[in-house]
Amino acid sequence: MAEKDETKLCRRKFLTRAGKAGIAIGAAAGLSRLLYDATGPKTGVDTESLVTLQNFSVPYKAGRTMSVVKGADRVKTVDRAIELLGGIERFVKPGETVAIKPNVAFASPPILGATAHPELVAEVVRLCYSRGGAKKVYVADNPIYDPASCFMLSGIGKAASEAGAKVVLPKTHLFKRTTLEGGKLIKNWPIFYEPFKNIDKLIGIAPIKDHHRAGASMSMKNWYGLLGGRRNIFHQDINTIIAELATMVKPTLVILDGTEVMMTNGPTGGSVSDLRRANTLIASCDQVAADSYGCTLLGLKPSDLPYLAKADKAGAGTTNYESLKPMLAAVS
Amino acid sequence: MSLKPGRAKRLESAISICLLAILLLIGVGVFVKQFDVDMSRFGIEAATVPELEIPPDLASFVPAGVGAISETEVYDSENLYEKINGRAALYLDSGFKKLLTQRFASKDDKNLIMELYLYDMGNVRGAFSVYGVQRRADVDALPRFPVSYAYRTSNALYLVHGKYYVELIGFSESDKLLKAMIETGQKIQANLAADSDTEIAELDLFPTEDIVQGSAKLYLADGLEFEGLTDTFTTRYRFGDQIITAFLSKRADAKQAQNVAESYCKFLADNGGVDKPTTDKVLEGNIIGFHYETYDTFEIVLSIGVYVVGVHEAESQELAEKLALRLVNELSKAENQ
Numbered sequence: 197m198a199e200k201d202e203t204k205l206c207r208r209k210f211l212t213r214a215g216k217a218g219i220a221i222g223a224a225a226g227l228s229r230l231l232y233d234a235t236g237p238k239t240g241v242d243t244e245s246l247v248t249l250q251n252f253s254v255p256y257k258a259g260r261t262m263s264v265v266k267g268a269d270r271v272k273t274v275d276r277a278i279e280l281l282g283g284i285e286r287f288v289k290p291g292e293t294v295a296i297k298p299n300v301a302f303a304s305p306p307i308l309g310a311t312a313h314p315e316l317v318a319e320v321v322r323l324c325y326s327r328g329g330a331k332k333v334y335v336a337d338n339p340i341y342d343p344a345s346c347f348m349l350s351g352i353g354k355a356a357s358e359a360g361a362k363v364v365l366p367k368t369h370l371f372k373r374t375t376l377e378g379g380k381l382i383k384n385w386p387i388f389y390e391p392f393k394n395i396d397k398l399i400g401i402a403p404i405k406d407h408h409r410a411g412a413s414m415s416m417k418n419w420y421g422l423l424g425g426r427r428n429i430f431h432q433d434i435n436t437i438i439a440e441l442a443t444m445v446k447p448t449l450v451i452l453d454g455t456e457v458m459m460t461n462g463p464t465g466g467s468v469s470d471l472r473r474a475n476t477l478i479a480s481c482d483q484v485a486a487d488s489y490g491c492t493l494l495g496l497k498p499s500d501l502p503y504l505a506k507a508d509k510a511g512a513g514t515t516n517y518e519s520l521k522p523m524l525a526a527v528s
Numbered sequence: 529m530s531l532k533p534g535r536a537k538r539l540e541s542a543i544s545i546c547l548l549a550i551l552l553l554i555g556v557g558v559f560v561k562q563f564d565v566d567m568s569r570f571g572i573e574a575a576t577v578p579e580l581e582i583p584p585d586l587a588s589f590v591p592a593g594v595g596a597i598s599e600t601e602v603y604d605s606e607n608l609y610e611k612i613n614g615r616a617a618l619y620l621d622s623g624f625k626k627l628l629t630q631r632f633a634s635k636d637d638k639n640l641i642m643e644l645y646l647y648d649m650g651n652v653r654g655a656f657s658v659y660g661v662q663r664r665a666d667v668d669a670l671p672r673f674p675v676s677y678a679y680r681t682s683n684a685l686y687l688v689h690g691k692y693y694v695e696l697i698g699f700s701e702s703d704k705l706l707k708a709m710i711e712t713g714q715k716i717q718a719n720l721a722a723d724s725d726t727e728i729a730e731l732d733l734f735p736t737e738d739i740v741q742g743s744a745k746l747y748l749a750d751g752l753e754f755e756g757l758t759d760t761f762t763t764r765y766r767f768g769d770q771i772i773t774a775f776l777s778k779r780a781d782a783k784q785a786q787n788v789a790e791s792y793c794k795f796l797a798d799n800g801g802v803d804k805p806t807t808d809k810v811l812e813g814n815i816i817g818f819h820y821e822t823y824d825t826f827e828i829v830l831s832i833g834v835y836v837v838g839v840h841e842a843e844s845q846e847l848a849e850k851l852a853l854r855l856v857n858e859l860s861k862a863e864n865q
Contacts, residue, residue: 301613305641305699307683340610345598349699409614428609431617461662463614466697467681469664 247372247389251446252398254287254481261520262480264489267527270316270455270477277451277479278323280523287448288328292396296320296361297447299402299418300337300352302464303345309458309471311346312401314355316453320399321359336364336391337421340428364391371424376444381437386424397448400483404454404474404490406462410434411501412494413463414487415450415480416442416512439506442483442513452478452486454493478522484513485520584720586630586644591711597641598631618661619647622748623654625691634704641699642709646692646716651724653746653759655693659686660745667742678713679742685709690722730761730776733835733862735854740764740771751777752840756791762840767847773840774851782833789831789838796827808849811856828852832859 263280267273278284288294298312306313317335324330335356339346343365347353353363364370370390376382392398402418409431410417419441420427430437454476461470474493480486484507488498498504498515508515587596601611604626609616611627619627625648634640649655659677663686667679678687683698685706694716696709731744743764751760752775760777779785797803804826811828826848828839837855842848 304697307700308697340613407614408618413614428613428616431609431614460664461615464612466695467664467667467684468701469667469681 245373246384247374247387247393249374249387249389249392249445252396252448253446254448256481257282257286259521259523260286261482262478262485262489262517262522263525264522265477265479265525265527266475267477268455268473268475269527270313270453271319272527273455273475273477274316274319274451274479275323276525276527277477278449280525281449281479281481284323284328287399288324288330288397290329291331292328293332293334293394294324294328294330294397294399294448295334295336295392295395296324296356296399296401297337297392297418297421298335298352298356298400299413299421300343300346300350301339301341301421303339303341303349304464304466305349306351307468308465309403309456310405310463310465311350312352312403313453313455314351316451317352317401318355318359320401320451321356321361324399325360333359333361334364334391334395335361336366336388338366338388338424339421366424374444376440379440379443381430381433382440382444387422388424389422392422398445400445400447400450402450402452403456403458404452404493405458405465406460406470406494408462410438410503412487412491412496414490415452415483416487416503416507418450419445435501435503435506438503439510439512442503442507443510446512447483448481450478450480450483450486452480452490454478454490457493459494480520480522482513482517482520484508484515485517485522488515489517489522583626583628584646586628586646587632589644589712589715589719590632591708591715593635594632594642594708594712595635596630597633597638600628600630603627603629619649619658622657623650624648625650632708634708637704639700640702640705640708642705642712643697643699644712645695645697647694649691649693651691652688652722652726652728653748655688655691655724656728657746657748658693659688661747662686663742663745680706680710682706685713687713687717688726689717689720690726691724692716692720692722728761730778731763733776733858734761734763734774735851735858737854738765738767740766751775752792754792754795756788756795757836760836765851767850770843770847772842772847772851774855775836775838775840776855777836779834779836782831785834785836786831789829789836792836792838793829796829801827804845806849808853811849811852830856832856833863835859 260281263277265273265277296317298317300311302310304310321333321335324333335352347363347365356363366388370388371386372389373384374382374387375384400415400418402415405413407413407417416438422445454474456471457474458465458470459472476493478486478489484504488504491498491501504515507513514520583602586600603611605620605624608619608624608627611629628646629643631641631643647658649658656677663679664681667681682701685696687694694713696712698705698709745762747760749758751757757777760775762773762775765772765774777788779788825841825843826845828848830837830852837859839848839851
């Protein structure tokens with residue numbers, strides 16, 4: 197009889213067990229509910245944290261958009277080129293903060309012409325302080341190759357620092373994601389943002405170079421250095437990315453250095469025989485116009501570089517630089 | 529058959545423990561397995577197993593009095609762009625495997641800096657391709673080197689050594705630096721195992737008369753802008769003030785050579801070429817020949833045995849035919865040897 201009582205499932209025992217099972221199921225379900233991620237992993241654009249570079253351009257002045265100065269001395273030609281556009285005072289106001297974005301893409305010396313010339317960078321820094329009354333001048337670029345070596349061996353780090361600029365090297369926390377409205381490639385992509393966040397004016401300085409992929413590397417291609425991440429993937433669609441960069445970045449002024457032009461084996465070069473002395477420096481508020489003129493020093497026509505037409509179409513500037521009636525001069 | 533209550537309980541416990549143990553084993557199995565994912569199932573290639581090959585010690589090639597001022601850097605096809613940015617594509621398209629670089633400076637003068645680039649291009653053809661395409665014009669060849677694929681500029685030295693394409697870039701123009709670079713290049717050729725052929729047979733098939741020294745190039749793809757012309761060598765010839773290009777591409781057999789020659793002729797015709805018959809009996813009689821007057825230049829395309837050869841962008845038909853005949857003679861000589 198006792199054995200029968202042990203094995204028989206009485207009503208009380210059934211209810212107790214059913215209750216326990218119910219609690220266990222409820223607890224598991226509750227825990228699952230707590231851990232459940234209804235949104236799933238993020239695959240789209242996180243629009244809340246995206247940043248946008250501000251528009252640094254200055255008001256248009258007829259006949260004072262672009263200047264071309266002939267001469268071998270970069271300090272003299274850049275002084276004259278900026279003077280022709282109304283002087284640095286037109287672009288930099290007292291107390292303003294300026295960022296200069298030179299092309300510091302490689303750890304190579306100035307003699308090879310693969311990077312912006314340090315004398316040119318230093319002179320623009322000096323102009324911003326001495327004539328423009330700038331409060332602070334930053335010099336920043338994001339070379340993928342060891343940035344410290346690039347700034348050191350190109351001579352730009354030393355020249356800029358001695359002229360009073362603060363050199364900003366890329367660090368992870370200085371990058372933010374951006375999306376170019378209507379862009380095809382720049383979508384939720386990290387850019388070197390922090391040095392350009394709280395500034396008033398932006399000046400680009402680039403040499404004129406042959407480029408294996410793009411045909412030419414000039415002012416617009418210089419903004420490639422703002423991109424973070426594995427930006428080499430954009431080389432597959434180089435014309436679109438350059439045009440998008442020109443649309444994304446609205447600089448105050450660009451300075452395009454054609455004193456010595458890298459005619460072959462760009463963008464790295466390596467031999468001084470890759471360079472041709474053209475003794476030309478261009479300053480322009482319109483980067484598309486500057487590059488359209490600059491490419492002629494490489495023996496190209498603006499129509500040879502598809503990114504120029506794309507940028508023109510996107511409203512970043514004009515390929516018809518002659519319509520701007522560039523101011524011409526020569527210095528000895 | 530019924531069990532005693534105590535025994536039944538013990539049996540239940542034992543079964544429960546077994547089940548829990550199985551579940552635990554499954555859990556451990558899942559945990560361990562997650563570190564051994566077959567990425568190919570997700571369309572992702574597993575990382576390449578690193579080569580066991582010991583990389584050459586670049587510092588061993590520089591002369592005494594020159595010392596390293598940086599560590600050796602190693603780049604593969606994944607990160608080559610970090611070093612040479614937009615030029616990476618040229619190397620990747622030519623079979624690039626690995627790049628080693630290091631900077632050196634004179635121990636007497638720290639401002640005399642050079643950087644050595646040692647590109648492993650897989651074989652001599654890949655190395656020659658990047659060498660030829662980038663070769664600077666009007667520069668000094670280096671006859672003292674064991675092979676002729678070497679030249680220097682006022683600040684740099686470039687050479688091919690088997691599968692290696694070597695660049696020595698001086699950071700200034702200095703005779704002392706150049707001397708160190710030449711010594712370095714010679715040491716590389718003498719001491720570094722080339723692991724590949726060091727000569728390219730096709731280059732000997734070009735006639736030497738009037739040749740522009742050092743003008744040879746190898747296009748592994750898209751020779752003369754035509755996708756059918758792979759592995760195509762070109763050299764330039766100077767006739768007075770005219771420069772004419774000759775080309776040569778070896779195919780698997782004569783039939784293939786003929787097909788490629790015909791395709792190239794069709795390509796020229798599609799792009800405005802006009803058939804222009806030759807007046808030369810040798811060209812007309814011996815081979816399948818095509819003449820085109822394209823954009824005021826003359827093209828000759830020939831199929832000779834396994835070779836597609838021809839003349840590209842000649843300003844006069846007479847000179848185009850003169851060079852074509854020399855090519856025919858050179859190939860005939862090679863065939864008879």
